[in-house]
Amino acid sequence: xxxxxxxxxxxxxxxxxxxxxxxxxxxxxxxxxxxxxxxxxxxxxxxxxxxxxxxxxxxxxxxxxxxxxxxxxxxxxxxxxxxxxxxxxxxxxxxxxxxxxxxxxxxxxxxxxxxxxxxxxxxxxxxxxxxxxxxxxxxxxxxxxxxxxxxxxxxxxxxxxxxxxxxxxxxxxxxxxxxxxxxxxxxxxxxxxxxxxxxxxxxxxxxxxxxxxxxxxxxxxxxxxxxxxxxxxxxxxxxxxxxxxxxxxxxxxxxxxxxxxxxxxxxxxxxxxxxxxxxxxxxxxxxxxxxx
Numbered sequence: 095x096x097x098x099x100x101x102x103x104x105x106x107x108x109x110x111x112x113x114x115x116x117x118x119x120x121x122x123x124x125x126x127x128x129x130x131x132x133x134x135x136x137x138x139x140x141x142x143x144x145x146x147x148x149x150x151x152x153x154x155x156x157x158x159x160x161x162x163x164x165x166x167x168x169x170x171x172x173x174x175x176x177x178x179x180x181x182x183x184x185x186x187x188x189x190x191x192x193x194x195x196x197x198x199x200x201x202x203x204x205x206x207x208x209x210x211x212x213x214x215x216x217x218x219x220x221x222x223x224x225x226x227x228x229x230x231x232x233x234x235x236x237x238x239x240x241x242x243x244x245x246x247x248x249x250x251x252x253x254x255x256x257x258x259x260x261x262x263x264x265x266x267x268x269x270x271x272x273x274x275x276x277x278x279x280x281x282x283x284x285x286x287x288x289x290x291x292x293x294x295x296x297x298x299x300x301x302x303x304x305x306x307x308x309x310x311x312x313x314x315x316x317x318x319x320x321x322x323x324x325x326x327x328x329x330x331x332x333x334x335x336x337x338x339x340x341x342x343x344x345x346x347x348x349x350x351x352x353x354x355x356x357x358x359x360x361x362x363x364x365x366x367x368x369x370x371x372x373x374x375x376x377x378x379x380x381x382x383x384x385x386x
Contacts, residue, residue, distance in 0.1 A: 095251075099182040099377055102276060104384025106140040107177040107184035107373070111385070114173055120192040121166045124148045125159040125330075127173075135177050141313045143176030143183040145297055145328035153216070154241060154281055154367040155359045156295040161330035161338070171197045172369045176370060178325065181252035186385040187371035201282050201368040204236040208262075208280035209370040216278065216374060217381050221272050227264035229280045237285030241367065246278040249373070252323045265373040276374045285365025291357035298344060298353045306350055310336070314343035315352065326356070 117128055128146040135142050145158040150177055151169040163226050174187035189205060191198035208229040215228050225246075233240045246260030251313060260271070262280050306312050314336060318327065332340035347353045361367050375382040 095275065096182050097375070099179040099382055100184070101382070103140060103143075103177045103179045103182055103184040103372055106135060106138045106179070107175070107385045109138055109188060110134050110175065110177065111188065115188065116188075117183070118167060118171065118173065118190055119170060124165045124167060124336060125163045128159050129328055131173075131175055133333045135175070140177040140179055143178040143185065144240045144326040145331070147172070147174040147297070149174070149358070149367075151366045152285075152361040152364045153281075153292070153358055154244060154289045154361050154369070156356050157358050158295060158296060158297055158328050159215060159330065160296050161333040168192050168366040170201065170366045170368060172367070174369065176254065178238065181323070182275075182299045182327075183254060184373045184385050185249065185254065185371060186373060187279060187369045189368040197284070198366065198368075199239060200236060201284065201366060202370075202375070203284035204238045204282045204348050205368040205370040208232040208240070208282065209278060209372060212280070213372065213374075213383060216271065216376065218273055218376050218378055221267070222260050222269050222271060224273070225278065226261035226372050233262075233280060234385050236282070238282045239282050241281035241283060241289055241361070242287050243278070243289055245277060248372075249275045249277060252325055254325065263315050271376060273377050277371055278374060279369060279371035281367055281369050282354045283365045283367045285363035285367075287359045288362045289359040290362050292360040293358050295356045295358045297356040298325045298326055298328065299350070299356070300352070302352050304350070304352060304354060306317050306347065308343065308346050310339055311343040311346040314340055315347060341382070349370065355365050
């Protein structure tokens with residue numbers, strides 16, 4: 095692991111988070127928000143680790159605006175973005191109440207406090223169920239539910255989800271957390287506490303870089319391999335490079351099993367969701383929150 099690059103990615107993410115919290119206003123186009131956050135990351139000499147996601151109300155995760163999106167910011171808005179420096183990432187998220195709603199503020203507070211309590215506890219050798227229990231009990235103390243089928247995750251070089259999960263509930267598994275890079279991300283809701291797959295998100299990832307016959311698909315695939323490797327990317331980035339003909343290539347690549355197209359994740363009872371997230375570098379004798 096490259097600690098210097100991990101800490102640099104976290105430092106950039108913290109600056110971008112401060113910028114984004116001041117940037118976002120009610121009725122601002124989501125497309126403008128995403129473009130400005132991603133531009134800020136690049137201005138600070140990082141790269142987006144994945145497309146900025148701007149998920150509203152019951153959409154828990156994975157909504158990123160399309161190249162022609164006209165949606166305006168409203169409701170309970172999750173701002174989730176990542177920064178990478180040469181493939182070493184920082185992943186973080188926060189939620190904004192754009193309705194001045196007492197209920198929204200309660201849901202946000204539950205997610206933020208769950209993250210705070212987990213931050214105070216997490217360290218080398220602690221079990222995942224202990225972290226999950228802290229998150230679950232904190233959210234439930236607000237008479238809300240954690241989302242049981244969303245979780246934190248380990249991260250590795252050019253790999254945002256490298257196989258190890260940190261649950262948002264006590265799953266009774268006694269897996270110890272080992273030194274490494276992790277994202278912890280509580281989700282709180284007054285709803286059922288589960289998500290299901292919704293519409294396509296416009297977010298893709300390369301899964302099998304095999305040959306394709308289509309000239310435009312081959313050109314787009316070469317660009318994806320060079321520019322993003324295995325990190326997620328989105329349709330509007332491809333449109334920026336190839337115009338809308340790039341969307342035809344993405345469809346072809348998806349149909350051939352070369353790309354995975356992520357679905358939006360929707361709270362099953364259509365209840366609002368708040369998210370809070372930071373990245374943690376867990377070492378043998380200390381834990382560093384890289385995004386704070």
